[in-house]
Structure formats: C-alpha cells, structure tokens
Amino acid sequence: MNKMIRDHIISLLEKDMREDRRKLLDYRKPITLEYGVSSKSAEGSARVRIGETEVVAGVKLDVGEPFPDTPDDGILIIGAELLPLSNPEFESGPPSIDSIELARIIDRGIREGNTIDLKKLCIKEGEKVWAIFLDIYPINDNGNLFDAAALAALAALRDTRFPEYDAKKGKVNYEKRTSKGLPLKKLPIMVTVSKIKNKFIVDPDINEWKSVDARLSVTTTEDGLICAMQKGCEMQLSLDDIEKMIDIATEKGKFLREFLK
Amino acid sequence: MKEKSKVRSDGRTNDQLRPIEAKIGVVNRADGSALFKIGKTIAYAAVYGPRALHPKFLQNPEKGILRCNYNMMSFSGSGERVKPGPTRRSREISMVTEKALVPILSLEQYPNAVVDVYVELLQTDSGTRCAGISAAAMALADAGIPMKDLISSVSVGLVNGNSVVDLTKEEEDSEGAVDIALAIMPRKKEVTLLQLDGVLSKDQLRKTLELGIKACEQIYKIQQNALKEKYKNE
Amino acid sequence: MGELLIKDKEIVTPGQVLAVGMDYLPAQNSFREGDKVISSVIGITSVSGRLIKIISLRGKYNPKEGDTVIGKILDMSFNNWFVDIDCAADAVLSMREVSEFVERGADLSQYYTFGDIILVGVSKVTRSAIELSMRGPGLRKLFGGTLMKVNPSKVPRIIGKQGSMINTIKDSTGCKISVGQNGFVWIQGEPEKELIAVDIINLISKEAHKEGLTDKITSLLQEKLGKQNEREKQSEK
Numbered sequence: 001m002n003k004m005i006r007d008h009i010i011s012l013l014e015k016d017m018r019e020d021r022r023k024l025l026d027y028r029k030p031i032t033l034e035y036g037v038s039s040k041s042a043e044g045s046a047r048v049r050i051g052e053t054e055v056v057a058g059v060k061l062d063v064g065e066p067f068p069d070t071p072d073d074g075i076l077i078i079g080a081e082l083l084p085l086s087n088p089e090f091e092s093g094p095p096s097i098d099s100i101e102l103a104r105i106i107d108r109g110i111r112e113g114n115t116i117d118l119k120k121l122c123i124k125e126g127e128k129v130w131a132i133f134l135d136i137y138p139i140n141d142n143g144n145l146f147d148a149a150a151l152a153a154l155a156a157l158r159d160t161r162f163p164e165y166d167a168k169k170g171k172v173n174y175e176k177r178t179s180k181g182l183p184l185k186k187l188p189i190m191v192t193v194s195k196i197k198n199k200f201i202v203d204p205d206i207n208e209w210k211s212v213d214a215r216l217s218v219t220t221t222e223d224g225l226i227c228a229m230q231k232g233c234e235m236q237l238s239l240d241d242i243e244k245m246i247d248i249a250t251e252k253g254k255f256l257r258e259f260l261k
Numbered sequence: 262m263k264e265k266s267k268v269r270s271d272g273r274t275n276d277q278l279r280p281i282e283a284k285i286g287v288v289n290r291a292d293g294s295a296l297f298k299i300g301k302t303i304a305y306a307a308v309y310g311p312r313a314l315h316p317k318f319l320q321n322p323e324k325g326i327l328r329c330n331y332n333m334m335s336f337s338g339s340g341e342r343v344k345p346g347p348t349r350r351s352r353e354i355s356m357v358t359e360k361a362l363v364p365i366l367s368l369e370q371y372p373n374a375v376v377d378v379y380v381e382l383l384q385t386d387s388g389t390r391c392a393g394i395s396a397a398a399m400a401l402a403d404a405g406i407p408m409k410d411l412i413s414s415v416s417v418g419l420v421n422g423n424s425v426v427d428l429t430k431e432e433e434d435s436e437g438a439v440d441i442a443l444a445i446m447p448r449k450k451e452v453t454l455l456q457l458d459g460v461l462s463k464d465q466l467r468k469t470l471e472l473g474i475k476a477c478e479q480i481y482k483i484q485q486n487a488l489k490e491k492y493k494n495e
Numbered sequence: 496m497g498e499l500l501i502k503d504k505e506i507v508t509p510g511q512v513l514a515v516g517m518d519y520l521p522a523q524n525s526f527r528e529g530d531k532v533i534s535s536v537i538g539i540t541s542v543s544g545r546l547i548k549i550i551s552l553r554g555k556y557n558p559k560e561g562d563t564v565i566g567k568i569l570d571m572s573f574n575n576w577f578v579d580i581d582c583a584a585d586a587v588l589s590m591r592e593v594s595e596f597v598e599r600g601a602d603l604s605q606y607y608t609f610g611d612i613i614l615v616g617v618s619k620v621t622r623s624a625i626e627l628s629m630r631g632p633g634l635r636k637l638f639g640g641t642l643m644k645v646n647p648s649k650v651p652r653i654i655g656k657q658g659s660m661i662n663t664i665k666d667s668t669g670c671k672i673s674v675g676q677n678g679f680v681w682i683q684g685e686p687e688k689e690l691i692a693v694d695i696i697n698l699i700s701k702e703a704h705k706e707g708l709t710d711k712i713t714s715l716l717q718e719k720l721g722k723q724n725e726r727e728k729q730s731e732k
Contacts, residue, residue, distance in 0.1 A: 002567065004612050008641040012686055019641075021690065038384040040301045042336035052289050056383060058336030081345055084330070085307040085379035087290055092330055094346075133342045135335040137381070139305060140288045174340050206290075293553065311555060311583035322623070325583065365510075367535070372622050374583040402509050405554020407524065407535040410510030448510050448533075485508045488537050492506050492552055 006211040013199040020205065025248060027203040028052075033151065033259045035159040043177065044160025048152040048259075050203060052142035054086075055149045057156035059134050063165060063172055066122070066129040074121020075131035078107040080149065087141035103136065105230050106150045106190065109219030113188035113227035116157065120183035128170065130162070132182070143209040146217055147202075150190035151256055157182055158260065188227050189256045191249035192217040195235065200245060202252055216242060218249035222257070226250075269432070275425045276472060278415065278479060283395075283487035285403050293404025295487070297396035299415075299427065301386035306396035308404040310376035311368075325371030329359040331393055333382040339430075354390045355380075361394050361444040361454035362401065365409045376406060387430045388416045394444050394454065399484050403491075412453055413480040414444035417473030419461050424469040426476035439465075443473040447481040450474055503542045504704070507534045513547050524549035539704055550704075556582040556647040556677035558625045562617045563634070565642070565675035566627070568610060571603045578615070580677050581644070584625050588615065592628040594635075612637045612681070614673050637673070640683025643693055645700040647678040652703040653696055660699065660709065667716045668692045687726075691719045 012018060022028065028051030037056060038045040044059035066073060080103035084090040095103075110116070121130040134156060136149050162180045164173040194204050194212040204212060213235035219228040226246060231237060237245075268274065279300030288294035291307035298304070314320050331354040335342050347355075358380065368376070378400065380393035391414035398412040418425060419439035420432045433440045439459025445452055452470075461469070497516025501507060513525060514532040521532045525547055534540075538549040556564070558580070566578040566586060576588040588607075590597040595606055607613065613636050619626040629635070645653065654661045654674055665672050670684030670692050682692045695712060702708050 002612075002642075003610050004637070004640070004642055007639065008689075015686055017686060017690075019690070019693075038303070038334070038336055040386055041339045041384050045336060054288075056334070058334060060336045060342035062341060079335070079345065083332075083379065083381060084309075084377070085288060085291070085305060085381050088309050088312075133335065135342075135345070137334055139381075140290055142290060172341075292555070313583070313585050371583045373585075402537050403553060405536055405551050408509040409526075409528075409533070409535065411508070446510075448512070485511070488508045489506050492537065 002210070005207050009208055009211050010197050013196055013201070018201070019207065024199060024201045025252070027252070027255070028205070031256075031259055033155055035155060039159075042156075043163060044156045044158070044182075046152050046155030046159050047139075048148045048155065050144060050148045051205065052140055053144055053148050054139040055136060055145060055152045056139060057134060057136045057149070057152035059132060059156050059160045061160070061163060061172070062131045062133070063123065063128055063170065064131050065127065070118075071126040072122045072129075073118040074116070074129045076107075076111060076116060076118065076134070077131070078110065078134045078136070078153065079103050080106070080136040082141075082145075083137055083139075086138040090141070101232070102145060102149060105146065105217050105228075106136065106153050108228040108230065109150060109188050109190050110153065110157070113186050113219060113221055115154070115184055115186050115188055117183040117185050123165070123167070132157075132160075141206065143204045143206040144192065146192045147190055147256070150219070151259065154187060154189070155260060157184060186221045187257055187260060188219045188221050189253035190217055190219040190228075191252040191256065193245040193248045195237065195241065195245075200248060202248065214241075216245045216249070218246055218253075220250045220253040224250055269420075269425065269429075271429060275423055276475065278427045278476060281480070281483055283399065283483050285399055285487050285491040291400070291404075293400045293402065293406070295396045295399035295403060297392050297399065299388055299392050300429070301384055302388050302392045303383040304389065304392040304396040305381045305383065306393065306400040307379045308376060308397075308400040308406070309379075310404070311371040311374035311406065312377070314373060314375035319375075320373040322372050323369065325368035325374040325376060327359050327363050327366060327368065327376050327378065329355045329362065329378045329380065329397070331355040331358055331380045331390070333385060333389070337382045337385045339386070354393070357442075357454055357456065358390065358394055358397060361414065362397060362412055364451075364453050365398075365412055365446060366401070367407050367409070370407070376401070376404075387433055388427060390442055391415050391444065395480055395484060399487060402488055410446045410448045411481060411484050412444050413447050413477040413484060414442070414454060415473065415476045415480055417441050417443050417469055417476060419459065419465055419469055424465070424472045426472055439469070441469065441473065443470065443477065445474055445477045447478055499542065499547075501540050501542075503540055505540045506538070507540055507549060508537050509535055513540065513549075518545060519547055520545050522546045522548040524551050551648055553646060554648070556580065558582055558584075558586070558617050558620050559676070560617055560620055562676040563614065564617060564627075564677040565612060565614055565637070565673065565679035565681055566677075567612055568607050570609070573600070573603070576603060576607055578613070578627055580625070580627075580675075581679070582625070582677065584623075586625040586627050588613075588627040588629065592618065592626070592630060594629055607636060612642060614675070614681070637681050640671070640681055641689055641693070643680050643682070643696065645678045645680065645696065647676065649700040649703045650674060650676055650678060652708070653680070653699050655709075660712065663713065664692055664695055664716070667720055687723050691716075691723065694719070
C-alpha cells in the first residue's frame with residue numbers, strides 16, 4: 001500500500017470525489033456479462049467485466065457419491081485461483097489465502113442463499129448425486145474481484161445445462177448436452193462495501209482496493225434478505241457502520257442483479 | 262485429383278485453418294497481453310517483465326531468463342473437470358513454449374531479470390499449445406521486448422494419408438493419423454517447436470512440414486495485423 | 496543500392512523488414528540481418544536520410560545516466576536504499592548519495608522509508624545495477640499530490656519542446672508537476688485541478704504520435720478549466 005496514493009484517495013473522498021470522477025456508491029462503467037464463453041467444454045460459463053476488472057467462471061458437472069452426512073443432497077464445490085496472468089502481484093503456486101478467501105466468500109453466498117436446490121440433484125439416495133464444480137478465474141484484476149467474481153459465478157450457474165446421463169452404465173456423456181438447467185431457487189448477489197477512513201464506497205479500483213481499511217461483503221437475495229456476510233481487512237466496524245453497509249449492499253445488489261438478464 | 266480440393270469432415274480443405282481471432286492488450290495490468298482463438302480453442306497470454314528476478318540464486322548475470330507457465334482452466338476440457346494445478350503435460354508444454362520463444366528474444370540486455378509469460382486456456386479443442394505460443398509471441402511484442410521476429414505456431418499432420426493443417430480432435434484421434442505441433446520464426450522459416458506423434462516416411466514429413474510452414478505464415482499475417490490494429494486506433 | 500519498404504511514421508511489427516540493401520542503416524530498435532534492415536519492436540518508423548529508427552510504443556524504461564526519474568523505496572540495507580523505478584534491474588540509492596549527512600550505522604528509515612516516493616537522478620548504469628543519486632537541484636522526497644504512470648516513450652511529448660507542453664499544463668492548472676523519464680508523473684495542486692492534469696496527460700499519452708495534438712490540448716484545457724470555474728462559482732453562490 002502506497003502512502004501517497006492512499007492520502008490522495010482520502011483527500012478526494014473527503015470532497016466526495018474519486019479519481020475517475022465516480023460517485024462514492026457508483027460502480028464503474030461499463031458492466032458487461034456474457035454467458036457461455038467456454039460453452040464447448042464447460043457445462044456452464046460466464047464472463048463479467050466491471051470497468052477493466054474481468055473474471056470468468058465455469059461449471060463442470062459429474063455424477064458421484066454424496067457426502068455420507070447428506071445422502072440425498074447434490075454436491076457443490078466452488079474454487080478460485082488468483083491467476084498470475086491477471087495481476088503482477090499474484091504468484092504461481094498452490095492456492096494463496098486470498099484465493100481461498102475469494103472462493104469461500106462466494107461459496108457462502110451461494111450455498112447459504114439456498115441458491116441451488118441440492119435435493120433435486122439426487123439421482124439415487126446414498127449412492128449417486130450430481131456434483132457441481134464451479135471454478136473462478138480472474139483475467140484482469142483492476143480492483144474489486146470479489147463482486148465481479150460472485151456475479152460471474154452466479155451467471156455460470158444460470159448458464160449451466162446438464163449433460164446426458166446414462167443411469168444404467170452410471171456414466172455422464174459430455175458430448176451430449178440437454179436443455180435442462182440447474183434447479184436455481186434464488187439469485188443472491190454479493191456487494192462488497194468498503195470503508196476508507198470514514199467514507200463508504202463500492203467497487204474500488206486497484207488503488208482504492210489497496211487503501212481499504214475495512215470491507216464488508218454482503219450477499220442479498222431478491223426478497224431483500226441477507227444470506228451471507230464477511231468482514232475483511234483490519235479496521236473495526238461499528239454496528240452503525242454495518243447497518244449502513246448492509247443497506248448499501250442491498251440496494252446495489254438490486255442494481256447488479258439486472259445484469260443477469 | 263488435387264489434394265487441395267479434398268474436403269475434411271468439418272468442410273475445410275487440407276490447407277485451411279479454422280476461424281481465427283487475435284486481439285492485443287486484453288489484460289491491461291500486464292506489460293503485454295494477447296488473445297488467440299483458433300476454432301474453439303481460446304488462449305490468453307500475459308507478459309510481465311523484464312523485471313527483477315527473486316530469489317537471487319535464480320538470476321543469470323549474463324542474460325535475462327524467460328519463464329513460461331502454461332495452464333488449462335478446470336472447465337476448459339471437453340470431458341471431466343481438470344483438477345487445478347500443474348500436470349506433467351502442462352509442465353512439458355510450459356517448457357516447449359519457452360524453448361519455442363527464446364530464440365527470438367535478445368535477453369542479454371536484461372541481466373539478472375526475468376520475463377514471465379503466462380498462458381491460460383479458457384477452452385480447449387485441439388491445437389492448444391500452438392495457440393498458446395502464438396498468443397505468447399503477440400504478448401511479448403505488446404510488452405515492447407525487443408524481438409528478432411514473432412513466432413507463429415499451428416498443428417499440422419497426416420490424416421487418411423493427406424497432409425492437413427490445424428487438426429481437429431477427431432482427426433488427431435483417427436486411425437493412422439500423424440500429429441505435429443510446429444512453431445516457426447516466419448521470416449527465416451526456422452523451426453523453434455517440433456513435436457511429432459505418429460508414423461510416416463521422411464518424404465511425407467517434408468511435404469507436411471512445408472504445408473505447416475505455409476500455414477504458420479498465414480498465422481503470422483494475422484498476428485501482425487492484430488498488433489497493428491491496436492496502435493492504429495491510438 | 497537499396498529499397499525502403501516502409502514510409503515515415505508507419506506502424507511496424509517485430510521482425511518486419513524495413514529496407515533491403517546496404518544503403519540504409521539500422522538505428523534505434525532495428526537491426527541488420529544480411530542485406531535487410533529489420534524492426535525489433537512494435538513501433539513507429541522514423542526515417543531521416545539513411546537512418547531508420549523505430550520509436551517503440553511499448554516497453555519498460557531503459558535507464559540512462561543523467562535521467563531524472565521518480566521511484567518508490569522498496570527496501571533498505573545498512574547503507575543503501577533499494578528503489579523501484581519500474582525497469583528490468585534493481586536501482587540502488589547509496590547513503591552517500593543523498594543531500595543529508597547520514598552517519599554510519601544510522602537507521603536509514605529515519606531519512607527515507609518504505610513506500611516513500613522520491614525524485615532522483617540516475618547517476619550510473621552498469622550491468623549489475625542502476626545507481627541513483629539525490630544530489631542535484633530539485634531532487635527530493637515528494638510529499639502529497641498524486642502519482643500516475645505513462646509509457647516512457649510518451650514522456651518527450653508530455654514535456655514538449657523546451658518544456659512547452661508541461662509548462663502549459665502547469666500554468667493553466669496551477670499544479671506542481673514533475674515528470675520522470677521512467678514514465679511516472681507527480682502532480683500536486685487543488686484536487687479538481689489535479690484530476691484535470693491527470694486527464695490531460697493521459698490524453699497526450701494516448702495520442703502522442705498524432706498530428707495537431709498541441710492545439711487539441713490547449714482547447715481541452717480551456718474547456719475543462721472553464722467548466723471547473725463554473726462549478727466553483729455555482730458552489731460559492
């Protein structure tokens with residue numbers, strides 16, 4: 001984190017200004033969402049761009065044994081890899097704690113939001129269920145990977161179509177895709193609200209992202225309910241702050257949800 | 262009957278490439294970047310460097326090093342999900358990518374430095390290492406690193422006894438097929454990548470490589486146009 | 496005998512043949528191979544007489560002795576600071592090359608510490624390292640303001656002939672501006688005027704090789720400053 005850049009961002013925020021002249025609670029433009037960017041290989045995929053930040057997400061399905069404690073639930077596994085391609089500060093190697101945090105924050109929102117009816121993924125209780133593998137990759141990190149990634153993940157799930165499954169042989173036929181989609185019940189949207197000194201902003205660019213004192217990622221559903229939250233960075237938040245941030249996240253969640261269409 | 266008029270299962274002639282899309286500057290945080298799409302194979306390449314290489318024991322005081330990392334996204338393969346992380350295959354491809362690109366770079370002016378090239382496959386449909394190399398060459402040019410030439414790469418081979426370029430998966434897997442990954446320095450027509458799977462005679466090989474070089478020259482034009490296109494509008 | 500295959504101010508790619516024959520001589524960013532002159536980068540041709548030079552549009556800063564650059568303190572040892580000036584090699588500032596007297600064994604972070612932004616000169620370039628010096632007029636730690644980055648190849652255009660372009664921007668925005676040869680630009684003034692200066696410099700960077708840029712910049716400055724004055728008048732009411 002660079003002090004000069006941080007001080008500059010703070011002095012701008014004190015005048016309710018940002019470097020790119022956005023309002024404090026505005027997302028960058030344009031925001032684009034594309035479905036099926038890897039449609040030949042992935043059962044579902046999507047790409048989200050927020051300003052210059054770009055993330056792709058893809059889904060692969062398979063049939064396997066359920067977890068022993070949930071014999072009639074399908075499996076959902078969400079992973080993320082912070083590719084060194086996307087940011088000079090990312091290194092090759094095993095998943096960093098940041099990539100694990102990203103995956104788990106998104107997982108929290110999708111799983112707890114009951115986005116997917118896991119029971120409908122059951123083929124034979126205790127023996128065979130569908131497993132959903134959702135993998136997230138940033139292509140360009142210009143700040144706020146969190147929100148872009150969460151949106152791409154949800155879009156990839158919406159894009160997903162089941163491959164044919166031969167129940168007798170117990171094999172998936174990846175060459176043939178059906179038109180049946182995942183049993184999605186909700187569309188939870190994650191919005192990360194950041195606090196720099198005493199100002200709240202959304203969608204920090206890369207300089208702002210490095211200057212954030214505290215952030216709260218809030219995932220909300222269409223009915224305005226909160227289904228997941230995670231606080232990040234080291235500064236403390238008051239209950240008042242948290243309430244304000246939840247309100248911002250709920251409102252901005254509605255805004256981002258429109259892009260799924 | 263001329264070989265050229267033979268039509269392949271996807272309607273292409275023997276010397277015809279699948280549709281190609283090449284774009285520069287797709288990762289703005291990188292020093293150089295490019296996208297190379299051929300058929301349904303989609304490769305991203307990003308270059309960071311030359312930059313100081315740490316830890317120090319990896320440094321070469323005589324010249325900079327080129328470090329290539331090839332990776333397939335988990336959902337990029339047409340069958341099951343690919344577990345993340347390097348495999349023996351991806352590590353080999355990283356190595357041959359590096360060997361294919363090093364001959365065009367003049368790294369003596371960057372002692373102790375490293376040029377990192379990252380290749381990511383978003384979707385794979387044969388010809389992946391070649392697409393990665395073609396993308397990487399454009400990304401190196403976009404990074405402003407002095408080069409003797411670009412590198413252009415494509416697969417070429419023998420299918421049903423005919424020399425063909427840019428093989429599909431079906432063609433690669435067909436009975437008696439020969440599959441060659443080829444990369445050249447286009448101006449001098451010198452080979453920097455050559456990997457062959459299959460059985461063929463020396464004559465067949467020569468004919469096939471000649472066809473491959475012509476195909477690489479087509480790719481070269483596309484790469485040059487993509488580079489010029491970016492700066493025309495600036 | 497020789498044939499020029501390109502025009503002046505044409506965009507060329509690495510490996511592209513610029514001329515054939517021994518008449519033409521490769522200058523910057525080009526080389527000879529047999530009887531051909533070839534570009535080694537993506538750039539714009541500049542032909543003057545028999546010399547063919549390619550102005551690179553991209554690439555890292557290439558340090559030259561005498562350059563003034565802007566860097567960030569990355570680390571320090573007992574007698575040196577390590578400075579990031581965004582090029583291929585590490586840059587070093589010795590404790591003897593600052594204007595203050597630094598005692599042996601002193602804690603270097605008391606003078607310049609991690610993250611400090613400094614305006615500094617390149618005093619020596621060797622194969623193993625780049626030596627910097629802060630002994631010189633105007634060289635110092637930079638406080639406040641903001642830092643932006645352009646490609647080093649655009650710096651001459653941003654400075655302009657005899658500094659004409661950068662002085663125009665300084666005068667009309669009232670900002671202090673320092674331009675490093677390595678592409679970093681430091682700007683300090685009123686926040687709104689800083690943003691205007693950043694926009695203008697980004698525009699110059701984007702259109703550096705186009706004609707009519709100076710006029711475009713002058714009118715854009717007038718327009719943006721005019722709008723800003725309007726905004727200020729409105730808020731005073």
